[in-house]
Amino acid sequence: xxVRGTLxxxxxxxxxxxxxxxxxxxxxxxxxxxxxxxxxxxxxMTYPPHLPSERSPDSVERDVxxxxxxxxxxEQRVFELEEKAPPAIEAxxxxxxxxxxxxxxxxxxxxxxxxxAATVERALRISPRSTQAYRRLAEIxxxxxxxxxxxxxxxxxxxxxxxxxxxxxxxxxxxxWTIIANARExxxxxQGAADARQNxx
Amino acid sequence: xxxxxxxxxxxxxxxxIAVVVMAVLGLPFLDAQLRExxxxxxxxxxxxxxxxxxxxxxxxxxxxxxxxxxxxxLHYRRISAIGDEPxxxxxxxxxxxxxxxxxxxxxxxxxxxxxxxxxxNGQVKMLSSGGQSVALIRLEPFQIGGIYGADKEDRLLVQxxxxxxQFVQTLLAVEDRLFYQHSGLSLRGIARAAWVxxxxxxxxxxxxxLTQQLVKNFYLNNERTLSRKLLEAVxxxxxxxxxxxxxxxxxxxxxxxxGQQGSWAIHGVGLAxxxxxxxxxxxxxxxQMALLVAIIKGPSYYNPIRNPERARARRNQVLQMMxxxxxxxxxxxxxxxxxxxxLVSDQGRSTNQYPGFMSLVKRQLSETYASEDLQSEGLxxxxxxxxxxxxxxxxxxxxxxxxxxxxxKGKGGALQGGLIVTAPDNGEVLAxxxxxxxxxxxxxxxxxxxxxVGSIIKPAVFLAALEDRERYQLTSLVDDVTxxxxxxxGGDWQPKNFDGxxxxxxxxxxxxxxxxxxxxxxxxxEVGLDRVIDVLRRLGVQQTLPVVPAISLGAVELTPxxxxxxxxxxxxxxxxxxxxxxxxxxxxxxxxxxxxxxxVKQVFDPVSIGLLQFALQEVMYxxxxxxxxxxLPSSLGLAGKTGTxxxxxxxxxxxxxxxxxxxxxxxxxxxxxxxxxxxxxALKIWGxxxxxxxxxxxxxxxxxxxxLSWASSTSGRLTRRECPDSVRIAIDVRYQxxxxxxxxxxxxxQWWKNR
Numbered sequence: 039x040x041v042r043g044t045l046x047x048x049x050x051x052x053x054x055x056x057x058x059x060x061x062x063x064x065x066x067x068x069x070x071x072x073x074x075x076x077x078x079x080x081x082x083m084t085y086p087p088h089l090p091s092e093r094s095p096d097s098v099e100r101d102v103x104x105x106x107x108x109x110x111x112x113e114q115r116v117f118e119l120e121e122k123a124p125p126a127i128e129a130x131x132x133x134x135x136x137x138x139x140x141x142x143x144x145x146x147x148x149x150x151x152x153x154x155a156a157t158v159e160r161a162l163r164i165s166p167r168s169t170q171a172y173r174r175l176a177e178i179x180x181x182x183x184x185x186x187x188x189x190x191x192x193x194x195x196x197x198x199x200x201x202x203x204x205x206x207x208x209x210x211x212x213x214x215w216t217i218i219a220n221a222r223e224x225x226x227x228x229q230g231a232a233d234a235r236q237n238x239x
Numbered sequence: 240x241x242x243x244x245x246x247x248x249x250x251x252x253x254x255x256i257a258v259v260v261m262a263v264l265g266l267p268f269l270d271a272q273l274r275e276x277x278x279x280x281x282x283x284x285x286x287x288x289x290x291x292x293x294x295x296x297x298x299x300x301x302x303x304x305x306x307x308x309x310x311x312x313l314h315y316r317r318i319s320a321i322g323d324e325p326x327x328x329x330x331x332x333x334x335x336x337x338x339x340x341x342x343x344x345x346x347x348x349x350x351x352x353x354x355x356x357x358x359x360n361g362q363v364k365m366l367s368s369g370g371q372s373v374a375l376i377r378l379e380p381f382q383i384g385g386i387y388g389a390d391k392e393d394r395l396l397v398q399x400x401x402x403x404x405q406f407v408q409t410l411l412a413v414e415d416r417l418f419y420q421h422s423g424l425s426l427r428g429i430a431r432a433a434w435v436x437x438x439x440x441x442x443x444x445x446x447x448x449l450t451q452q453l454v455k456n457f458y459l460n461n462e463r464t465l466s467r468k469l470l471e472a473v474x475x476x477x478x479x480x481x482x483x484x485x486x487x488x489x490x491x492x493x494x495x496x497x498g499q500q501g502s503w504a505i506h507g508v509g510l511a512x513x514x515x516x517x518x519x520x521x522x523x524x525x526x527q528m529a530l531l532v533a534i535i536k537g538p539s540y541y542n543p544i545r546n547p548e549r550a551r552a553r554r555n556q557v558l559q560m561m562x563x564x565x566x567x568x569x570x571x572x573x574x575x576x577x578x579x580x581x582l583v584s585d586q587g588r589s590t591n592q593y594p595g596f597m598s599l600v601k602r603q604l605s606e607t608y609a610s611e612d613l614q615s616e617g618l619x620x621x622x623x624x625x626x627x628x629x630x631x632x633x634x635x636x637x638x639x640x641x642x643x644x645x646x647x648k649g650k651g652g653a654l655q656g657g658l659i660v661t662a663p664d665n666g667e668v669l670a671x672x673x674x675x676x677x678x679x680x681x682x683x684x685x686x687x688x689x690x691x692v693g694s695i696i697k698p699a700v701f702l703a704a705l706e707d708r709e710r711y712q713l714t715s716l717v718d719d720v721t722x723x724x725x726x727x728x729g730g731d732w733q734p735k736n737f738d739g740x741x742x743x744x745x746x747x748x749x750x751x752x753x754x755x756x757x758x759x760x761x762x763x764x765e766v767g768l769d770r771v772i773d774v775l776r777r778l779g780v781q782q783t784l785p786v787v788p789a790i791s792l793g794a795v796e797l798t799p800x801x802x803x804x805x806x807x808x809x810x811x812x813x814x815x816x817x818x819x820x821x822x823x824x825x826x827x828x829x830x831x832x833x834x835x836x837x838x839v840k841q842v843f844d845p846v847s848i849g850l851l852q853f854a855l856q857e858v859m860y861x862x863x864x865x866x867x868x869x870x871l872p873s874s875l876g877l878a879g880k881t882g883t884x885x886x887x888x889x890x891x892x893x894x895x896x897x898x899x900x901x902x903x904x905x906x907x908x909x910x911x912x913x914x915x916x917x918x919x920x921a922l923k924i925w926g927x928x929x930x931x932x933x934x935x936x937x938x939x940x941x942x943x944x945x946x947l948s949w950a951s952s953t954s955g956r957l958t959r960r961e962c963p964d965s966v967r968i969a970i971d972v973r974y975q976x977x978x979x980x981x982x983x984x985x986x987x988x989q990w991w992k993n994r
Contacts (some may be wrong), residue, residue, distance in 0.1 A: 071383050075815035109489055134296035137374035152834060156823070159665075159837050164296065167940070173839070190839050197845050197940055 135165045151178050169195045176217045185224035192217045212238045284394050284617030285387045289380035290624040296375045312768045314517030325351045326522050334359050342379040344824045350867040384591040388614035395509030399489040406528045412564035413532050415449040423450045423479035450475040453491045498538045502844040505759035517583035517723035526575045529557040543580050594680035595673035599820045617827030623667035632658050632670035633677040635928035640675040648914050656905040657684035657799045663810035663900045668820045685799045692723050693793035694754045695882025695891040699789045700763045701751050705847040708971045713748040714955035719758035724788050734760040746955050752862030764792030777842040779804040803902045806893045810900045812940050813843030845942035846971050852939040863918050870926050876937045881917030890920030896934030944971050
């Protein structure tokens with residue numbers, strides 16, 4: 039065996055070792071997923087956002103997935119993340135917003151729906167992600183028979199509901215899904231309403 | 240010529256018959272006309288357009304200076320110690336005391352009240368009124384203009400009951416002492432005037448009553464013949480037959496001609512009071528009231544702006560008459576005579592100070608209202624404009640363009656621009672500047688300049704890819720290599736990167752952050768042009784789009800307003816809202832007429848949008864927008880995209896903070912090269928705006944399935960922070976398309992690649 043032979047043998051050995059090491063590291067590294075224990079979520083449920091009565095004839099509408107809105111955070115993470123995304127914690131509403139929403143509630147009780155909506159919008163200008171404000175707008179639209187608008191407001195509120203699994207956010211989520219179900223009933227979409235109610239825990 | 244007595248009598252007799260005949264025939268007709276005009280639509284009241292009123296509440300991000308600027312804009316008087324005069328304020332350390340004027344809003348009356356505001360750390364710390372803390376105080380809205388007809392008349396109607404008594408007394412003392420005694424004509428007045436005129440041999444004095452003056456101004460033009468004088472007299476008598484003294488006086492107060500601003504006529508004491516003194520009539524001091532009355536005799540001759548000495552002399556005459564009539568005390572006379580005229584320095588500023596924004600308002604109005612109604616019905620239009628944000632936007636565009644021109648870009652003063660700022664969550668327009676000279680009422684580039692958009696449209700391609708997260712995540716590799724597509728129309732399309740380099744396989748997030756043309760075009764072809772066009776539709780692009788590969792790189796022409804619409808949907812987390820300039824409209828009587836409510840419609844799922852938002856933040860942290868953090872703190876987490884078109888004809892930047900979405904465009908009206916890129920041009924303007932406008936941090940909503948992780952910038956595989964070449968990344972945790980790797984694995988992989 040000459041120098042070349044030794045070298046090629048050495049290279050082969052090195053290659054073997056390297057691949058073993060890579061393989062080992064793959065097995066041993068706790069930051070890799072354990073594919074066998076991870077079960078992918080069911081295929082996202084798509085819901086057509088526009089029912090036949092509202093579909094505009096000349097635009098290509100695309101289904102919007104709602105799965106993203108309703109999915110609850112996994113108990114078991116796929117892998118440990120060193121840095122979590124900042125949770126969208128709903129800060130306490132500033133007192134001015136609470137005061138405005140109280141006024142809106144009064145107007146709502148007196149069936150002054152448009153005035154109530156204007157008051158809620160004032161609150162939203164101050165606190166643009168207030169889920170309580172969007173929820174009220176959704177309820178006002180239900181009262182006014184504007185069902186598709188009601189659903190859209192409720193969807194916007196759902197987006198901003200706290201990620202964490204605390205009781206208040208759960209209550210709010212259920213309220214919002216109820217509003218969506220009612221809105222769909224109002225439009226005569228019973229299947230859609232049933233789908234929405236499935237998300238109520 | 241000497242007439243015989245008989246001849247004289249003959250002439251008189253014939254004249255008398257003529258008069259009687261005329262009277263019998265013409266009188267009823269005249270009478271009917273007179274009444275119809277008086278009772279019908281008396282005046283055309285142009286629509287008034289207001290900016291958004293300033294809201295004061297604890298925690299509001301307003302500095303003491305912001306609030307002072309606003310109340311100065313509203314012509315509040317600064318005094319040393321607060322009293323109870325509406326429209327006054329005092330500054331004591333970090334506190335502002337003011338007495339608001341009150342206003343009738345769409346949703347109720349905001350009363351006039353005394354308010355105390357305490358500021359700390361750029362915020363309202365405490366707010367109280369009447370010794371109690373208050374949740375919310377809304378100041379009067381600033382009037383930014385009106386909608387005028389071609390006759391260029393405007394009115395601020397006053398009701399007699401609300402006109403200060405002192406003013407009425409002064410007016411009568413000077414212009415018509417016997418107003419309440421005569422019945423339209425004052426024979427004594429006529430006689431006296433006739434005598435003086437004959438003596439002087441010309442027209443020196445008018446013996447007109449207020450009624451006659453009203454008739455002259457309201458019904459007739461300015462002919463000064465004897466027959467016209469007779470007609471006037473008859474009409475004055477008729478007027479007083481039908482209408483009370485109060486009605487005549489009120490009409491007079493709203494009709495009297497009091498000055499000219501260019502081609503604009505100022506009629507009525509309400510408007511004149513605002514025009515000259517920036518105050519409502521009730522807020523005028525005695526010497527100011529005297530000046531208004533003084534002007535009546537000859538608004539040009541006694542124009543206080545152009546002929547202050549004459550005006551002052553006449554005013555002092557009036558003050559003297561006020562003493563004689565017992566309206567003011569004799570002791571006050573000397574003090575008042577010595578006082579300055581009390582004019583504001585910015586006359587008539589409210590006539591269209593913001594032409595760019597106003598043209599948007601008018602267009603939105605024209606969708607519902609005929610221009611005739613807008614010019615005459617006295618509508619009150621409440622808009623979304625924020626004067627503080629508008630001021631920052633104007634300064635940024637105007638000074639930014641000037642600075643760039645001085646550096647030699649866009650030579651010969653040809654560089655132009657546009658800037659629009661909206662609220663990210665509800666699409667309200669906070670500021671609009673359509674010209675580098677904000678006061679010019681010409682071509683509005685934000686609304687009408689259709690320009691190639693270039694790379695600013697690229698997010699649509701990435702959004703289309705991210706909607707299919709089975710196949711694509713931000714970590715997916717895209718080939719940034721030269722390639723060529725044969726076009727159906729013949730010929731080839733070969734996109735090139737800005738720096739002429741190819742970068743090989745790059746992470747999708749980097750392809751967007753560094754705006755690689757080749758990678759973007761590649762991705763667009765893979766994803767499918769029809770999908771990209773569908774995304775553009777849903778983002779609000781309404782025009783027909785050609786199905787050509789070049790649209791992925793921005794071979795589309797849009798106005799800055801249309802670009803703002805695209806980014807609005809991205810900023811609002813995938814919810815589309817109309818871009819609004821108007822909130823609500825009241826009719827001439829202050830009753831609600833129309834409201835423009837908040838509308839949202841979800842057009843993208845929040846995860847796709849959230850991932851895109853992350854990528855747009857990377858544009859600023861390390862991509863083509865990174866120069867911004869030399870001038871603003873990186874803790875703002877801004878998100879945005881640059882855009883440059885062929886031969887640098889257009890420089891674009893669109894981006895958002897927590898409270899603003901702003902789109903800046905620079906270019907030349909003759910479409911020549913600006914020698915600017917998106918980051919060397921429009922981004923500078925945008926940055927200047929943000930520096931002056933107090934931005935809040937941009938905090939994406941992070942839909943439930945998005946997590947932040949680390950990935951290798953070479954392989955795209957998920958790793959840990961300490962691994963080589965790792966970068967922050969956002970991912971949708973559900974999808975198998977993510978490959979993971981260890982640090983060692985990564986090192987080996989790189990070694991293998993670089994061998």
